[in-house]
Amino acid sequence: MEKKWWHNKVAYQIYPKSFYDTNGDGIGDINGVIEKLDYLKDLGIDIIWLSPIYCSPLADQGYDISDYYDIDPRFGTLADLDRLIAEGKKRGIGIVMDLVVNHCSDEHEWFKKACEDPDGEYGKFFYIEDYKDGAPLPCNWRSYFGGSVWEKLPGHDDKIYLHVFHKKQPDLNWENPKLRKEVYKLINWWLDKGIAGFRIDAIINIKKKLPFSDYLVDGDDGLSSIDNMLKEATGVGEFLNELAEETFRKHDAFTVGEVFNEKDDELPLFIGSNGYFSSMFDFSAELIRTEMTPELYKNAIFKAHERVDGIGFLSNIIENHDEPRGVSRFIPKEYLTDTSKKMLAGIYFLLPGLPFIYQGQEIGMENLDEVKDLSDLNDCANSNIYETSLHEGKSEKEALAHLINVTRDNARTPFQWDDSENAGFTAGSPWLMVNPKYKSINLASQINDSDSIFNFYKALISLRKNPEYESTFVYGKFTPYKTEQKNLLAYSRVGEKSVMVIANYQKDAQTLSLPSKIKKVLLSNISKTLDNSSLNSTEIVLSPYELLVVEMV
Numbered sequence: 001m002e003k004k005w006w007h008n009k010v011a012y013q014i015y016p017k018s019f020y021d022t023n024g025d026g027i028g029d030i031n032g033v034i035e036k037l038d039y040l041k042d043l044g045i046d047i048i049w050l051s052p053i054y055c056s057p058l059a060d061q062g063y064d065i066s067d068y069y070d071i072d073p074r075f076g077t078l079a080d081l082d083r084l085i086a087e088g089k090k091r092g093i094g095i096v097m098d099l100v101v102n103h104c105s106d107e108h109e110w111f112k113k114a115c116e117d118p119d120g121e122y123g124k125f126f127y128i129e130d131y132k133d134g135a136p137l138p139c140n141w142r143s144y145f146g147g148s149v150w151e152k153l154p155g156h157d158d159k160i161y162l163h164v165f166h167k168k169q170p171d172l173n174w175e176n177p178k179l180r181k182e183v184y185k186l187i188n189w190w191l192d193k194g195i196a197g198f199r200i201d202a203i204i205n206i207k208k209k210l211p212f213s214d215y216l217v218d219g220d221d222g223l224s225s226i227d228n229m230l231k232e233a234t235g236v237g238e239f240l241n242e243l244a245e246e247t248f249r250k251h252d253a254f255t256v257g258e259v260f261n262e263k264d265d266e267l268p269l270f271i272g273s274n275g276y277f278s279s280m281f282d283f284s285a286e287l288i289r290t291e292m293t294p295e296l297y298k299n300a301i302f303k304a305h306e307r308v309d310g311i312g313f314l315s316n317i318i319e320n321h322d323e324p325r326g327v328s329r330f331i332p333k334e335y336l337t338d339t340s341k342k343m344l345a346g347i348y349f350l351l352p353g354l355p356f357i358y359q360g361q362e363i364g365m366e367n368l369d370e371v372k373d374l375s376d377l378n379d380c381a382n383s384n385i386y387e388t389s390l391h392e393g394k395s396e397k398e399a400l401a402h403l404i405n406v407t408r409d410n411a412r413t414p415f416q417w418d419d420s421e422n423a424g425f426t427a428g429s430p431w432l433m434v435n436p437k438y439k440s441i442n443l444a445s446q447i448n449d450s451d452s453i454f455n456f457y458k459a460l461i462s463l464r465k466n467p468e469y470e471s472t473f474v475y476g477k478f479t480p481y482k483t484e485q486k487n488l489l490a491y492s493r494v495g496e497k498s499v500m501v502i503a504n505y506q507k508d509a510q511t512l513s514l515p516s517k518i519k520k521v522l523l524s525n526i527s528k529t530l531d532n533s534s535l536n537s538t539e540i541v542l543s544p545y546e547l548l549v550v551e552m553v
């Protein structure tokens, strides 16, 4: 495999609005990121992905961009960002921006001009259709946030526009070469500024199956999931190849795609050498919507990595800004402890590919347990989730309880820096409630505690980067071990060294027989040391939720 500069990197996702507020307005800002660069450097981070900070009405928290060339004043200025890029460079940290080009904001000048003259140049930047009241819509697709994808074009009773996300996020028409050129221009403008690359939002959505048509109704609302259309849409690769050719490849940028619904035979095109992207996220575990079990988790992540074996690098996560906290999702509540959180960390961190840490994950931040009222939360996706529950017959209390388990706000509550008011996130009043658990879960209490989750993440990163083991963790062959043994997650990474990652994903101890003897323990979440007799045996007893990383003889 041809070596690339980003292969051995460890990335960290920042959700700027909730990271650190320096001016007391309750909203995290770029200066807050700059202030915390040394913290991230100390943790061992090489790449920071910033969720969007461009000008935006924040209808979908910045994923609705009204100016691609400027920073929203709530986050700072372009000068602040230039400073962040420069300060990052000094510390060997690259900045990756979020690229949101399936749609823009309805407050972007392109859309405003399209509303002024739907038949003019900018009308063709969007999907605008004629419409007569009472007539059927062009298609029955359901927007991701609920309701039809069609909305009346402001100022035009006889026209509608397409939005697969929020109605304030009109879809850009990628079939139009002029639009594509504008997109490439803005990407190159940012790359020329010296950013390391992009995380690419909802990129599969840029290709629609045209002409518009109805798909199988799959809900009481008489609509059809976008996924049904995406299965039939072909040709996204032509757009993506042109995109890569006109922008990323020229800059040797690091790019990670938010890719769903890709087909097996497309994988080499997406992330193979000279693929459209450097990497793409592995969402296989996040996508499981039934109750999580260790077996489901194991099958999902192991299959995902076997599927790309020899093709390319996945980017591994346990959570992001769109998901509940990973520890709350993947570990049963009654067994959620520092030990089980560290186990989960070790499992995903040493897989092939790039580990991504989402802000707060490194201190074990958890979901909210309760909120008094829907209005304590913020995400634009909430009301649809809540209403759907009521519609299914749940009581208001049950609907709220369900929402708390799944809402994206779980990941968006402010970072818990310390146990002072507002968790040290802001001197003002935070834009979204602080998770009350900040009194016990916060960075200040962990930073000097060698047993803390924070220091476990630090140890994981230094193990990955230890020159003796780095090539094994980055390029070593991945092989699942004893997949049939229940609640055991084990795999080997074999390169210059032979390493095994072993996790006992259950509340009871279990015994495991190994393929050979252990040479030494590289990392353990229960401070395990092995005496001589254990080192001479090929059988080990694992404690509840134990994670063991060992070098094999």
Ligand code: ISL
Binding pocket: 060, 063, 064, 100, 144, 165, 201, 202, 258, 321, 322, 323, 381, 408
């Ligand atoms: O978040 C989801 C489910 O809760 C996904 O369906 C999500 O909408 C999808 O992953 C696309 O996400 C990205 O684009 C959205 C934005 O809301 C998300 O925050 C972003 O990650 C629209 O820009």
Ligand code: CA
Binding pocket: 021, 022, 023, 024, 025, 026, 027, 028, 029, 074
């Ligand atoms: Ca601020």
